[in-house]
Amino acid sequence: MNTSQDLSDALREQVLKAATAVEPLALQGGNSKAFYGRRSSGRPLALAGHRGIVGYEPSELVISARAGTPLEEIETTLAAQGQMLPFEPPHFGPGGTIGGAIACGLGGPRRPWGGAPRDLLLGVKLLDGRGQILEFGGRVMKNVAGYDISRLMVGAMGTLGILLEVSIKVLPAPPEEHTLQFESHEQGNRTLTSKLLRKGLPVTASYAHHGVLRVRLACGEERLRQIRQRYGGEVYADAEGFWRRLRDQHLAFFADRTPLWRLSLPQAAPLELPGPLLSEWGGALRWLKSAEPAAQIRAALAKQGGHAILFRNGDPEGEIFHPLQVRVARLHQAIKKAFDPQGIFNPGRLYEAL
Secondary structure: OOOHHHHHHHHHHHHHHHHHHOOOEEEEOOOOOOOOOOOOOOEEEEOOOOOOEEEEEHHHOEEEEEOOOEHHHHHHHHHOOOEEOOOOOOOOOOOOEHHHHHHHOOOOOOHHHHOOHHHHEEEEEEEOOOOOEEEEEOOOOOOOOOOOHHHHHOOOOOOOOEEEEEEEEOEEOOOOOEEEEEEOOHHHHHHHHHHHHHOOOOEEEEEEEOOEEEEEEOOOHHHHHHHHHHHOOEEOOOHHHHHHHHHOOOOHHHOOOOOEEEEEOOOOOOOOOOOOEEEEHHHOEEEEEOOOOHHHHHHHHHHOOOEEEEEEOOOOOOOOOOOOOHHHHHHHHHHHHHHOOOOOEOOOOOOOOO
């Protein structure tokens, strides 16, 4: 049976060979997010075998795992102790891994209230483009030595190195959650969501589409009754299954092949773009199905102080992520050069120049 060190050494050997030959590598974990990002050239390098929970201290609210560990395994382990991954990472399929969740940097319905992956990542073990195994951060919250390099890995899409292990802050799961459904026009739903948030209600997820608003609340039956007396709404029965389908984009809204845009913008900002729209996070995250030109969509978002990502069904060789300012792009290139001098890790997956 291969040990973790054996697997790390095998990966290190392959990286050294690729760096010597300047051979690009296409990193593959569970491959559940292969649709996301630009098309990357290179020889496939399987990472899913590097798996397993290496440390879990429920009293310290920290879990450490090898990057190939399935999300389902981690979530089951946490649930047995009444805990959870606060950012509710999307799985998108049965092969989703914790390393992939960190590499893509995406959060699910709970993310605005539980925290973003970048906020919750405490430390990483990384294999860089020189074949060095590096450790950044740690397994405790009060780790402030030097720069917080570990958070650079969140959303880097594997372009800086191979994640070997990650340590993440976890939180107690709510003892009870209930979902209320409201029906009105879209503007009314945004107004109601804003009101619920301003009043400090225990919201943990929101969804608005086609005049239907669903809000998940972390509260008991008595508190739920009080909320309904004041704001109305009907208890939604299939709540757990619904939020899971929304998290993994298994709702009918996501089923067709129209380009799907992920829009980030202020909660109350109006949006005038053609195409079906689904809102989460109180309106701060909106999913738009539209074949309109990318420049038009991004210009509309820029006016509102937001940005747009072509999430699915776009040109895999085009600009998927929001274009970087020139100086920011140079910083990205410098960081890439420092971690991956030969440019072998997922070249072009994030941006063409990376």
